[in-house]
Amino acid sequence: MKCITAALFLLLFGKIACAQTSPLDSLSYLISKATSDTAKINLRNKKIRLLIRENLDSAEQQGLQNLQHAQKIKYAAGQAAARINLASSYSLKGNFKPAREHMDIARKLFLDLKDSLGLSNTYATYGMYFGIQGKYDSSIFNLEKAIGIAERNNYQERLATYYGNIAIGYQMQSNFRQALAYQQKSLDLAVANNDVSNQAYTNLNLGLIYASMKDTLRSRLTLLKAIKLAKKEKIKNVELYAYSNLSNLYSEKKEARKAYNYAIIAARLGREMGDYGIQAASLSKAAGALETQEQFARASALAKQAIALADSSGQSYIIFQAYSRMGSILRGQKQYKTAIYYLEKSVNALENTETYREDVGQTFKDLSYCYEQTGNFNKALSYYKTSAQIADSVLSRDNIREVTELSMTYEFNKQQEAQQLAQKNKDAITRTRQWALGIGLALTFVLAVVSLRAYRNKQKANALLQGQKEEIQNTLTRLKSTQAQLIQSEKMASLGELTAGIAHEIQNPLNFVNNFSEVSAELLDELEEELQKGDTEEALAIAGDIKENLKKIQHHGSRADGIVKAMLQHSRPSSGEKKLININSLIPEYFRLAYNNVQAKNKEFNVTFTTDFDNSLSKIEVNPLELGRVLVNIFNNAFYATQQKKAQLNGQYQPEISVSTYQQNGHVEIKVRDNGTGIPENLKNKIFQPFFTTKPTGQGTGLGLSLAYDIVTKQHGGKLKVETKEGEFVEFIVILPIA
Incomplete structure (x- = not known):
């Protein structure tokens, strides 16, 4: 199992002047x-x-x-x-x-x-607090506040610490360029101030960035340098984290003995410091090294110690690591049932977190394998799907970030180079004219040479710009291709939600058909008995009951047939064909489908749904399936907002969604309003942007409302607007032209 690299936030202390004694x-x-x-x-x-x-x-x-x-x-x-x-x-x-x-x-x-200095320290501590919990956006936000105060007041000594800590946030988001830039600024300040303590911290975190970039050699050398500086300054926590991460490096290099030795040193230092979390993590790594050498008894003993310490630390990811390691060891010994217990405990530890990393996906994969070996194929399939989803999430998130960042950075750099080159050419021409005016015929030859050089430079610049243009175009083409794939995935997800809603709805008439069929079968048995007795009157009564049941079976069978036809209609790709329809008849159908899908996932969810339809609406020409996707996306956002608010208010709140329609000035308007959490004013203009989402990682792609906006504006020539007040309501307004 892959070990996660541990970053160490710099603590807020200044240099202490001392002679030969310790600080x-x-x-x-x-x-x-x-x-x-x-x-x-x-x-x-x-x-x-x-x-x-x-x-x-x-x-x-x-x-x-x-x-x-x-x-x-x-x-x-x-x-x-x-x-x-x-x-x-x-x-x-x-x-x-x-x-x-x-x-x-x-x-x-x-x-x-x-006290501005104290305030900057407070914001920096908030940054460390959120960073340790893995909430890196909040960590960066607070550290930016601290840096702003420190830079305005020239708190040089504190800036080295702040730069180092904000770099960790960027590092954990895989933004290595930004992380390296801030760590280098931190190191430069620490060196300039002869601050050996901050140099030790910064070298440690630089080593972790190099490890994340797979630059193993530089990572190892930088971590060893951090250990040397930490020993000089007697900074145990830098030593501790450096040894722990050296264990990671040697584990990835398949050098189990060195990985074990460094992990044990880190565990000892963690015990001395009273840092039970890192002590537990280090023991888990040592157990992993023994596991790869098939020393299962010793590995199990260390894993048990790690579990006890992890439970006392209260840190979710550390608990996950310890239990997952024990599960992996038991799996290696083919003790699948016992392994399942520990692996289940490990994933449960992450239940309320947003941790979706490769090692988490591997644990779900181990669970799938263990359930398969014990014959529970349903759970095996379920956990395998989860592991695949995590793997896809990690891959797609990293790819999107990489492609987007590279294309934007590349384009900006090339534009800057082109501007600089153009400015150089202008300067050369200006100087040439000044020389020509001042010197005359004697410098004509020089002017000709300079002009020829400028002409050649211009040719080179044009060739360079053409090559850069082609490179940028290729990068943008790849980005558009990636975006198109994600948009198609969102469409398929929307289709899946509709189908799930229909499937949930079809269960109701099928239940009726089954129940009346069973009752009719029993009545036929009774009819046969009465006929054998010769009781014609009772037999006729039973026959009448059977006839009524058959009518009900036929009625509910027709309902099911209609739902199946609707499902087939939804499963077909959109042809773009538009039809004249009354919008009022479309809205309840798609609300019911979206609502059924949510209830299938959360049976306790309920919402009050009210309508105020204009019965004099004209029929308008739309693509029903595409407009249905718009409504489903808006309803899903309303369901999510009301569920979030209900959780915040501990159930002292009733979710409500209302839909109204009316016609004016040659347009039909649909208003969908919910009393959920609302949208902050600073985010209101971003919600229709592709990939923008306020939902936690793994719960939204940021494409639903973007697709809805394109369907309304581009396919139907309409408008999609939003009105909101944070904490009170959101109202989406769909405006469609009358044909």
Whole structure:
């Protein structure tokens, strides 16, 4: 199983001047000599920031004591700084609730104090807090705030830390160019300030970026350099993460012995620091190295230790790693039933996260294999599909990002080069004219030479621009091809949702047919008995009941037949053929299909549906299937928004969707309104853009409303608009011309 690279966020401490003693000893000495309570609190806060690097439990204990002292003397600045230290300790230990509480209070204190340096540290701590949880967009957002304050106030010492941390967010999003740029800025500042601590952190994270880029040699050398600097500065957490990631490198190189040795060193350091999460992760890696050597007994023992530590850490991904490793070891020993227990526990740990990585997909694949070996083929198929979906999600997401980024960056760079070249030509011509005016006939020969050179440069520039144009065109063609494939996938997904809704609806008449058939069969038995008895009157009564049942069977059979015909109609590719229809008859049909599909997935979901139709509507010429896709996409967005709001309000809320139609100025308008979460004003203009989505990763492609917009505007010559108020409602307005 592939191990995930662990990035280490830089902690917020400054350089401490000391002679031959360690920084911690120097601060302890200064604290003992301090003459005021505020000075002692400030020095203790500095000491705790350093202690976080070595022992989280001690840092937490001393941090709480220092906070109490600051509260006792009502020293607001000292309280805020102490809370930032506690937030850092709690975040690194995976104890996120108290971490958030301390940061929120510190932010308010710094705002009241108008302390911009403290405020930048707070935003940077928010960035670390979100980054550790894998919420990289929020991490980058807060770190950008911290960087803005630091750059405006020239906080050079803090900028190195902020640059390093924001780089981690970009790295984990596979934006390696941006990550490398920020890490290099961090390293340059650390070197300029002779800040060895930040150099150690930055070299560690540079090593992780190189590993992600498959540059194994540079990664190993940079990690070893980080270890050397960390030992010099006695920074245990840098050592710990560097050894843990060296284990990853050697694991991928199939050098199990070295992978095991480095993982064990990392686990020991994690134990010394009180960082149970990384200790558990390192033991999982060591168990994996033993597993590849088929030393299953030792591997199982380490995996059990990892599980106990992971459970106490409370970090979802660490728990997943530990249980998944035990499941993999048992699978290798063909103990499939026991392996299933641990593999199920591992995937359940990720239930409320957004983690869709290759190793998660491999765990689902292992589960599928184990269920197949135990004869449970339904679950085997289900888990195999999930593993395939994760693999496709990772691949498509990476491909889209890569193609889009490369095409945009490439085009921008080439335009810039062309502009620079054109400017050079203009400058050359200007200089040539000035020389000609000033010197005259004596420089005619020089002018001719320069003109010839300019002409050749122009020819070269034209040839270069033509080649660049062709390269850009090829890149854009590939991008359009990728987009077309995704749009087709979205159309098929929309068709699948319609079909699922129809299939759910057809179950109702089929249930009636089955029930009346069973009752009729029983009545026939009774009829036969009465005829044998000679009771003609009772026999006639039973025959009448059978006749009524047959009528009901015929009625519900006709219903099923109609639904099947509708399903066949939906399964056909759109021909683009338009028909004159009354929109009022189309809306309830597609609402029912979309609603049935949602209820098939979530039986507890319900929504109040109301209509206000204009009965005097003119028939309009539309493609019913394509317009149905528009309605289904709008309804699906309404269902999602109302479900989200219901979850936020803990059920104290009733979802409502209303649809109205009316005719004016040669147009028919359809308004679909829901009382869900609404759309933020800053996102309102983006919702019809391809690939833009506010849904979590894996729950939306960002193409549904984009396709709806194209169908309404391009295929039907209409308009699609949206009105919204965040937290209250969204109203989509479809405007279609009357033929």
